[in-house]
Amino acid sequence: MRGLAWALLALGWSSSAFAATGLEWSFDAARRYQLVTRLSIPQSVELMAEKNLSTIVTELQVDLVTTCTPVAPLGKKGWELKCDIDEIALQSNVVSGTDENALEVLAEVDKTLTDAWVELDFTKDGRVKSFDLEGVAKTDRRSGYRAEVLRLILQKTFSLLDFKLPKDGADAGTPWKTADMMANTLFSTSGSGGTVDGASHVVETVGTVVTIGTSGEGHVNSVATDSDILWAFTYNGQSKFDTALGTMVDHQHLVEAVRTATTGGGAPYVMVGRLLFRKADERIAMPVTGILPK
Numbered sequence: 128m129r130g131l132a133w134a135l136l137a138l139g140w141s142s143s144a145f146a147a148t149g150l151e152w153s154f155d156a157a158r159r160y161q162l163v164t165r166l167s168i169p170q171s172v173e174l175m176a177e178k179n180l181s182t183i184v185t186e187l188q189v190d191l192v193t194t195c196t197p198v199a200p201l202g203k204k205g206w207e208l209k210c211d212i213d214e215i216a217l218q219s220n221v222v223s224g225t226d227e228n229a230l231e232v233l234a235e236v237d238k239t240l241t242d243a244w245v246e247l248d249f250t251k252d253g254r255v256k257s258f259d260l261e262g263v264a265k266t267d268r269r270s271g272y273r274a275e276v277l278r279l280i281l282q283k284t285f286s287l288l289d290f291k292l293p294k295d296g297a298d299a300g301t302p303w304k305t306a307d308m309m310a311n312t313l314f315s316t317s318g319s320g321g322t323v324d325g326a327s328h329v330v331e332t333v334g335t336v337v338t339i340g341t342s343g344e345g346h347v348n349s350v351a352t353d354s355d356i357l358w359a360f361t362y363n364g365q366s367k368f369d370t371a372l373g374t375m376v377d378h379q380h381l382v383e384a385v386r387t388a389t390t391g392g393g394a395p396y397v398m399v400g401r402l403l404f405r406k407a408d409e410r411i412a413m414p415v416t417g418i419l420p421k
Contacts, residue, residue: 147329147337151251151296153373154206157196159213161403161411164189164284168314169394171222174232175273177239177264182229183222189284190414191215192405193245205250210285214411215240218419230417236277237416239263245281247288252296253375255289255309258282275316286310287378287402290341290366291327302326305341310382310398311360313349321347323360335371340364347384358384358396369404376404 165188175181195210217237221229243262247255260278265271289309304326311323325343332338341364346357364380384396405411 147332147370148297149335149370150292150298150337150368151370151373152205152249152253152292152375153251154195154197154208154249155373157194157407158374159192159194159405159407159409160288161405162189162191162193162284162287162400164287164398164400166280166283166314167395167397169396170314172276172314174219174236174276175269176228176232176235177270177273180228180232180235182219182226182232184219184229185222186220186419187280188218188414188419189215189280190218191240191284192411192413193285194407195249201248201250201256205248205256208245208247208249210245210247212240212243212245214413216414216416218414218417220419233416233418240277240281243277245285247285249288252294253288253290253292255285258285258309272316279314279316282309283314283398284400287380287400288375290364290375290378292368293327298329300329302328305343308343308362310380310400311343311345311347311362313347313358313384314396315349318350319347320350321345321357323347323362325362330365335369336376337368337370339366339368341366341380346387357387357389359387360384372404374404375402378402 167186171183171185173181192214193210195208197206198209199207217233246259248257263274265274286309291305293303306324313319323343323345327339327341330338330340343362345360348357361383367377369376379401382398386393
């Protein structure tokens with residue numbers, strides 16, 4: 128996974144646990160985030176233009192800036208959020224034989240997603256309960272498939288927001304469970320089953336910023352004709368949550384999955400990602416949509 132070695136190397140932490148309070152999200156106003164995700168997809172994915180053109184990729188990097196605005200409360204448990212895509216850049220490799228249209232397809236997908244937005248239900252303890260991509264045409268079979276692939280790409284990117292905090296925002300110094308995180312799913316249009324059991328613990332507190340370490344493992348399968356194929360998942364993450372702001376300000380994760388030996392082995396699935404909280408007027412340097420550098 129070239130270009131994101133910073134994330135692969137930065138996921139170490141102490142095994143000591145410390146107590147912390149105030150670990151609860153607050154969406155009383157719009158918040159802005161920078162999200163970066165790099166995917167290595169062994170089964171490949173077809174990126175489509177709206178008409179005719181397509182290209183096949185096995186590696187994809189998404190850089191985006193999003194502003195998430197609360198549009199309605201979910202009772203006392205959270206908010207309905209609308210996350211506008213302020214800026215986005217897509218970079219991919221190209222499978223040999225499909226490179227002729229790659230730049231044109233990537234440019235069109237860039238424009239499509241810039242004009243789109245994400246709707247999600249988000250809880251005070253940091254869980255994404257629903258995830259929908261809006262503003263993308265779904266008028267026929269081709270456009271429906273195209274929209275689902277784009278939704279999956281953004282779902283993987285926004286999975287950086289889905290991080291479970293302890294019950295009632297307080298931790299007494301013992302790890303808490305973090306099963307069923309959005310990051311721990313296959314990149315599959317048919318969905319996936321199984322679970323990755325994890326645990327989080329507070330590593331340290333500096334001022335109002337609490338550092339949390341997370342790890343987990345489990346097995347996942349595709350909900351499709353090949354559902355007998357099992358993937359062994361591992362998850363490692365490190366988060367910094369600002370209790371004064373009521374938001375995560377930095378989060379990195381690494382997801383790795385391989386087919387189990389009994390189901391054939393093969394190339395791994397890898398996802399590396401980072402979230403950074405950004406001020407509303409903060410300028411952010413973005414890469415250019417195009418082919419991933421070798």
